[in-house]
Amino acid sequence: MTGIVGSNFLKVDARDKVTGRAIYPDDIYFDDLLYVKVKRAPHPHAYLRKLDVSKAEELPGVVKVITATDYPDLNKFGLIIKDQPVLVGIGEKMRYLGDALAIVVAESREIATRALDLIRVEVEELEVISDPLRAMDDDAPAIHEDGNILITHYLDKGDVEKGFAGADIIVEREYRTQHIDQLPLQPEAGVGLYDEESGVIKLWVATQWLHDTQADIAQSLGLPREKVRIIQPAIGGAFGKREDISVHIHLALAAMATGRPVKLTYTREESMITQSKRHPMIIRAKTGATKDGYLTAWQVEVIGDAGAYASSSPAVVHKGMYHCTGPYNVENVRGVSHAVYTNNTYSGAMRGFGTTQMAFAYESQMDILAHELGLDPAQFRLQNAYQVGSLTPNGQVLSRSVNVRETIKKAIEMSDWKGVRVE
Amino acid sequence: MKKKGRGMATIMFGFGYGEGFPDHSIASVEIEKNGKILIRTAAADVGQGVLTVITQIAAEVLKVDPDRFYIIQGDTHLTKNSGSTSATRQTYFTGNAVKEAAEELLAKIYHYASLEFRSNHPQLGVEDGKVFRHDDPENYLTYWQLAEIVEKKGERLYGEASFFPRTYAPDPETGQSERMYVAYTFLTQVAEVEVDTDTGLVEVLKVDSALDLGKAINPQNVEGQLEGGTVQGMGMALMEEQVIREGITLNPDLTGYLVPTALDSPRINSCLVENEDADGPFGAKGVGEPTTIAAAPAIANAIYDAIGVRFYELPITPEKIIRALKEKEKNAL
Numbered sequence: 001m002t003g004i005v006g007s008n009f010l011k012v013d014a015r016d017k018v019t020g021r022a023i024y025p026d027d028i029y030f031d032d033l034l035y036v037k038v039k040r041a042p043h044p045h046a047y048l049r050k051l052d053v054s055k056a057e058e059l060p061g062v063v064k065v066i067t068a069t070d071y072p073d074l075n076k077f078g079l080i081i082k083d084q085p086v087l088v089g090i091g092e093k094m095r096y097l098g099d100a101l102a103i104v105v106a107e108s109r110e111i112a113t114r115a116l117d118l119i120r121v122e123v124e125e126l127e128v129i130s131d132p133l134r135a136m137d138d139d140a141p142a143i144h145e146d147g148n149i150l151i152t153h154y155l156d157k158g159d160v161e162k163g164f165a166g167a168d169i170i171v172e173r174e175y176r177t178q179h180i181d182q183l184p185l186q187p188e189a190g191v192g193l194y195d196e197e198s199g200v201i202k203l204w205v206a207t208q209w210l211h212d213t214q215a216d217i218a219q220s221l222g223l224p225r226e227k228v229r230i231i232q233p234a235i236g237g238a239f240g241k242r243e244d245i246s247v248h249i250h251l252a253l254a255a256m257a258t259g260r261p262v263k264l265t266y267t268r269e270e271s272m273i274t275q276s277k278r279h280p281m282i283i284r285a286k287t288g289a290t291k292d293g294y295l296t297a298w299q300v301e302v303i304g305d306a307g308a309y310a311s312s313s314p315a316v317v318h319k320g321m322y323h324c325t326g327p328y329n330v331e332n333v334r335g336v337s338h339a340v341y342t343n344n345t346y347s348g349a350m351r352g353f354g355t356t357q358m359a360f361a362y363e364s365q366m367d368i369l370a371h372e373l374g375l376d377p378a379q380f381r382l383q384n385a386y387q388v389g390s391l392t393p394n395g396q397v398l399s400r401s402v403n404v405r406e407t408i409k410k411a412i413e414m415s416d417w418k419g420v421r422v423e
Numbered sequence: 424m425k426k427k428g429r430g431m432a433t434i435m436f437g438f439g440y441g442e443g444f445p446d447h448s449i450a451s452v453e454i455e456k457n458g459k460i461l462i463r464t465a466a467a468d469v470g471q472g473v474l475t476v477i478t479q480i481a482a483e484v485l486k487v488d489p490d491r492f493y494i495i496q497g498d499t500h501l502t503k504n505s506g507s508t509s510a511t512r513q514t515y516f517t518g519n520a521v522k523e524a525a526e527e528l529l530a531k532i533y534h535y536a537s538l539e540f541r542s543n544h545p546q547l548g549v550e551d552g553k554v555f556r557h558d559d560p561e562n563y564l565t566y567w568q569l570a571e572i573v574e575k576k577g578e579r580l581y582g583e584a585s586f587f588p589r590t591y592a593p594d595p596e597t598g599q600s601e602r603m604y605v606a607y608t609f610l611t612q613v614a615e616v617e618v619d620t621d622t623g624l625v626e627v628l629k630v631d632s633a634l635d636l637g638k639a640i641n642p643q644n645v646e647g648q649l650e651g652g653t654v655q656g657m658g659m660a661l662m663e664e665q666v667i668r669e670g671i672t673l674n675p676d677l678t679g680y681l682v683p684t685a686l687d688s689p690r691i692n693s694c695l696v697e698n699e700d701a702d703g704p705f706g707a708k709g710v711g712e713p714t715t716i717a718a719a720p721a722i723a724n725a726i727y728d729a730i731g732v733r734f735y736e737l738p739i740t741p742e743k744i745i746r747a748l749k750e751k752e753k754n755a756l
Binding site: 002003004005006007008009010011012013044045096097128129130153154155156157173174175176177178179180181183184206207208209210211212214225226228229230231232233235236237238239240242243268269272273277278315318319321322323326327335342343344345349351352353355356359360362363364366367368377378381385386392393394395396398400401402403404406407408409410411412414415417 | 429434442467469478489496502505507509593595602635639640642659664667671672677698701720733
């Protein structure tokens, strides 16, 4: 019974998934199940002045409409910074179109959806900030109290001035990346059930970090952690999108308010507008090299569009910056990164966590330099690539498992790349 | 006209939370009475295969059929913190926690069996869920028989372990840190594309990938990650964009937001560079995120190779290509 590690052992969840036996949150039913829908902000940046839910409450089949007035003591939530409201109250601000104003609980999904249209909202509109560069202007209205620059990080190794002075060629370019949705096949969904006797709220809902999500829900509701029990059904993909709270707290409130099992499933549209995105980034990169093709200095400035709430932004944008040189030896590195609030759908975690955007910049820089120096791009990469003992932009010594040169050589072989000699 | 081009990208990814942020995973392994072995973990399997990976690891350590295992996961009230399924960390963190828990359990199997066999560790062996003396292998105890004996003593055949490596917070002014991330994964890809200069459409024909991952616990799952990651990166390079203007999403649906389908997928050749030289279980490193990172720059570089135009904004849509080619033509006149 050895050799299992390293073998193509069948995925333990494969049979259930291909036969349809796997239970996803939306597959869970109870006889007295109620359906939940969320009224979202009608404007990306505005004060909520009036919220009239009376017509919605009168609609037959509507069991309950919950607003911030019903739960005035809810705490904000968020992965790193707790800046996201569960429900926007009267006089409070909505900061993007995903902000929740009211929760409708009804006997059917159709009734709940119809009730949303009966909710009357009056807002006082503010300037919408969609461009992070505008958000950084001194005269831009502050989306959050402490201003629009959420966080700034710095990187400084060696002496970039000296490095650029020693370069025969310097390439300076600006790169831009886009809003991307992680697009897991299964949209956000969950079922909640409140047990009055024990005071425990059970939530069948996906999360990428069970205990952290539990802690965030509990602090938001002002409950001890053990009163929130999360059970993971099958998870239909994540890619970073299930790190943030989505249906969780709204389900808990609906379950507590009605005492009946409740289900909330996002539409694809709701999922795309409400939940996190890959950060659009503006990356200004300046790279110096000698004429024989060795890197001497690398400088970057990164501006990441955090959108309306912090989510993972305080960790994503500078992680991108820390990877600014790619896997190449550069003695002199300097960088600055800003995560900036806007009124766009908030950005968060997505596969690569800021380094995916940065790779587009550094690997374009490498390609441009190779062409301008008249070197083969593969050879140029190979001769600058890390090996054991190399120092990252953070000054970390790579002491083991640094086989990047081997990957370049293998790729050269596999693709029959001409113009480079592999020793 | 159709023009072919080829581009390379080499990337690195520091995995785990890093930056001194506490990062750990707790797991347990227990011999149950019903002929099964129970693993407990809170690691979320989002489809990537962590539950498969830890089953393989525990089976390898305990020398037992992997079908004997069942897993309790995904319940806050029945598991301890395993950290998130993110940061490319579960194989490395929960893989190591399960490996250590299984080793702890194996040590107990040896200990209690040595009492039964009036022997000591070096004289004992385990195979196929059985423990025995080397000089008398027919006279064995199964793990489950041993568990019953141990239970009568008020003990359990149980191992629990956590994996909690340290990293250090970077200096706020310089970003310098002795150990920023627990380890780094590297990947090189060569993309071959064909650009239709009349329509601006880019077809990705082939992607050759070489991944430095230490050790593949399950090679097929790694190839799955590489193929999925590459196609996701292709989406970033060529078509995916949620267009948000003045805070309003203009394409909140899969009609207006294009993602690559199986029909768009290129041939992907994978080479797994295995030196078993990392600190993960059996020398493994994480692969989840790195597999998507190289595709966009490799494709962008291949487009440059094909048509001589460099793009600085993603995605590189047919409209952008046509516009750039027209501009190039105009400038040439």
